[in-house]
Amino acid sequence: MREALFIKKNKGRWQEMQANPSQYPDEMAKEFIQLVEDLGFAKTFYPRSSITQYLNTEASKRYIGLYENQKADTKQLFAFFKYRLPLIIRKHHAVLFICFCLFLLFVAIGFFSANKDETFIRQVLGNGYVDMTEQHIAEGHPFKVYGYGNEVLSFFFLFLNNIKVSLIEFAGGILLGIPTIKGLMVNAIMVGAFECFFFRHGMGVSSLLTIMIHGTLELSTFVVAATSGLVMAKSWLFPGTIKRLDALKQGAKEGVIIALANFPMLLMAAFFEGFVTRHTGIPLFLKLVIIGTSLAFVVFYFIVYPIRLQKQLNLSRKD
Template sequence: MREALFIKRNRNRWRQIQDNPSDHPDEMAQEFIQLVEDLGYSRTFYPVSKTTLYLNGMAAKKYLAIYQNKKESGNRVIHFFRRALPLIIAKHHRVLLISFCLFVLFVAIGFFSAKNDEAFVRRILGDEYVDMTLQNIKDGHPFGVYGYGNAFLSFLFIFINNVKVSLYEFGGGILFGYLTVISLVQNSVMVGAFEYLFYNNGLLQDSLLTIMIHGALELSTFVIAAASGLVLAKSWLFPGTVSRIHALKQGAKEGLIIALSNIPMLFIAAFFEAFLTRHADLPLWLKLCIITLSLAIVVGYFIVYPIRLRRKLNAVHF
């Protein structure tokens, strides 16, 4: 058989294994057996071709996936956070980048819209909230809103509400991403208008240093949640070489996993907002440490680590 015909006959199956690998043990084993058979044929008839190198790498990854799955079956939680989740995130890094760019764009739109229209902040945040904040600024407690109420009850309310928002943005992806994008736009514009309110009163730096105690994590979850919904929408709109239903199932699974990865950060962000942000007089060094560590966790786990892990796996040869 000519190499071109060999590739044509098996190309779709290889792409399916590469882009949508199964995580079921029996199916993983079957995929590995098929790859080994294809690799043996390719080595026999096309020993120095790119096809053989490609199948060699594919088989190596599948072998490592099976071995790792058996090795870590006793501790699935660690395996999930060390390998499964980072690889899913790496697979959808472009979607995450799009979500981040939309967030930054609409924060800027919210900020400059407020700058050019005095009534914009009140339309976005509401008269009651704006009047309360302005009164707090006048009284010398610009961030007093974070000090109201019982800290523990505030923590529970914030955490539950933000989890609902995260899951809503994921679920919105089923309507071609429309609800996901609308939610991201609304939250982003609100952040921009909110920051302009403090900027207009000469408190932008104080605002960032105080609110980013919890905001570094919370705002990151906005981006990640929106990315989870866009992953679902992408699978529905652009199924690629597989059937639309199969792509939708895979997109729903991976999007939900990304959305649920927000929960630990939402928990910590809610704790920070309820128990720390209310103390606007925290030392500057402590604020900077919390913000820097939070950003390092987000960038490290959701950007740097997935890239390094994927490169490491791609570099392995069978």
């Protein structure tokens, strides 16, 4: 194709792109691809032409625009987890504390109920699971259940299942939080009965050191998920001075934001359970490092950091 014909054929499109460059990443990427294709053609057949330089300049502009958009998206995500989420958590620290206390209460109920009544463990965990675990204990591999299945498939299954549980807990807030509290209660009682079962067999400490590799984060997500649901329920039940519907919208929005805090923790908990917990022979030091690091993160991000950030914000407002 002659250069004049090539220019005549595409001139209108190039002028439109130059006059009205897209501000949306998807459209900008489409323009970039088209310009790169034109540039490749021009470089092949008209390497020394001014049109080649023109197309190179326009393609570079789109590339820089795409790069800046990516940086902006990354900054927004970083700002969300650094500022917005912690401040909303701080706003609802009282609800978080109540959910934590309820969780401990239900765990204690599960533990002591199982300790008083042997049949309670089977009612909560199921006969099949109890019989299987007793067989594993007799074989000398009490935590063999964590070694079943493919590691990658286990990781995805656990992650998706825990997300489902968290979303159900959040959604329960629209029904006055009753399903949310019920879900927290069921999960916590199962944890208490589970630990009682191993303490009865003289393996309580071993079970904690094994299960809390992933459980430190996973159990924390139970409390955070319940908090997200009760924040929505609280806004519905106690709207304050604003309209109930407006309060519900605000509570639902803040509940969703709190629920989003669970996703990174659920991802890591599923990773630990799918890839690490199954290796019960790992050194004690490594177990303590994983558990300690997970616990430190939860305490810092959900308690210490929000309080510190709120204090800094208050001081900056005074200044």
